[in-house]
Amino acid sequence: MSGLDRTLFRAEAIAPETAEFNLKLRELLRDRPGPDAGGVGLPLRPPEPSERARTIRIAGRDGHELALRVIAPDHPKGVYLHFHGGGFIGGGAAQSDRVLDRIARNTDLACIDVDYRLAPAHPYPAAWDDAHTAAMWLIENAHSEFGTDALAIGGESAGANLAVSVLVRLRARHGSTGFRAANLMFGNYDLSMTPSQTLLGADAVPVSTDVIQRCTSAVAPRREQRQDPDLSPLYADLQGLPAALFTVGTLDPFLDDSLFMHVRWTAAGSPAELAVYPGGTHIFTAFPILLADQANGRIDAFLRRAGRGPDEPTAGLHRQ
Template identity: 50%
Template sequence: MSGSNPFDPRLFTEDAISAETKGINDLIIDAMKELPEWWDIGVATFREQRARGEGAFPLAPKSPRAREIEIDGKGTKVKLRIIAPEGSPRGVYLHIHGGGWVLGGADQQDPMLERIADRAGLACVSVEYRLAPENPYPAGPDDCEAAAVWLAKNAKAEFGTDALVIGGESAGGHLSAVTLLRMRDRHGFTGFRGANLVFGAFDMSMTPSQRAFGDERLILRTIDIEKFGEAFLPPHIDRRDPDVSPLYARLHDMPPALFSIGTRDALIDDSLFMHARWIAAGNKAELAIYPGGAHGFIAFPGALAAAANERIDEFLKNAVA
């Protein structure tokens, strides 16, 4: 979908969007138009509705292959959900789920992690990090850091391999970048071999595309980004602190990264800007742009999601080769 020149202007035109993708976007907008706002009905009620598959996202069945363990975090226990391939894994994928730091859970994307386990040969370890607004920053990042520290020390004994990759979607992409920076700066660890950063949010002070997206309910609107940010970040926090907005960090000694983003995503600037800064810091990075892809598009059926997921699987597989 992205070709040799990811900045080909044709990728951003209306003509580049397939009829199938346009139809999927229309269905998403229709499914969300009557959906209540989580800040109106309460986050607990909204989480329950989402867990039942209400709203735009397809309900993800729970994997019978999954197992859960608990590790020590910073003053708390952190649950890890593990889905492994048959036989010996080729590596370990530390996965961090999305949901605006407010929604989602480690058990809500089992089919995706099964796919990665089987296609890339990775043991997938998804973090059940604490959610805002009950547990605002730095609780979530602290839990993800604890998971990364545990894997750096225990992956070989637990999975038979210490080939580590990291990644996530949306807020999970943000937390993956924050975790990489914390591991480098706090623990002197730069052993992750790849970063799968899928429509991540990297600037909590809001990029132009975040501000300009408007009110169209195509998964993520400007007001959603604002409300998620308010829930996650206490008012006194500097939104351009690198631990909050990794776009503003010194990005040296980062692993090769794949940035995946759709052109109908409010977070498109985040991936465009972060990809450029990643490379400018001397790291390897790929940018995959998908015409018409909405925020979260890889969760919906269709050729666009299939292409993106295939590229993600190949990236992760090659990262541990």
């Protein structure tokens, strides 16, 4: 599953269970109303709050308070900073409890999700600034709060965009990211739209081209800003970034985003792994199928290594 193998993209590569689930998912969504400003209309179970979760509140930019939701083992080996998905317009940190409970249990990492501000009430750069603020807080406080400086970062969909943009900001402004690893799941790295966002998205579930366009218009209403490297990190200088794992399914409208970003990450001299899953739709890792178990197992193994590897220097990282 590592690297780019053309057989992964053939119809016969899709397992029967995955194909059957995708048909059921399409049937489930057939009569659902379209997305509105409150979310992207994904058929996920309601969040189940973790009994282990607690909230840390820190000062954000512009005088607002930023909430960090924490799920941690008793003696963390590292810390994983996660940004939830939701197309920049929906979701919240609590929706990640099930995912972060699993990661904390399987990796011994303390896990943090960020309640960043959402569009359209807060368009770009609000979410990006909140993500940067959370990363700087963690770099400065990880040892005192969690007893470790071993840091990983990541997210899914819109959250993967924020994670990469944070890494680029830290490297550009401070000369070092402070993070060892990046777990990047089916990210949207080009808000001006890669080809697959329209070609696969035209008939995609659960996220279609129409949904993508509505989310993009909410967070980045001006078309001329959508290739800004801070907003669309596919266009950024990716040198000096940590090891990354890119996870994506072959039926995801953001397939090209991960394929292109993996190549650019590697060409910039940064370590990168690419995991492509036949028949995987957008956010397939959240669904009760074997394909999700396979992908989540690889993600957990990748993050476990982040808690054991050599530290990336964090000296000289100061708030800006």
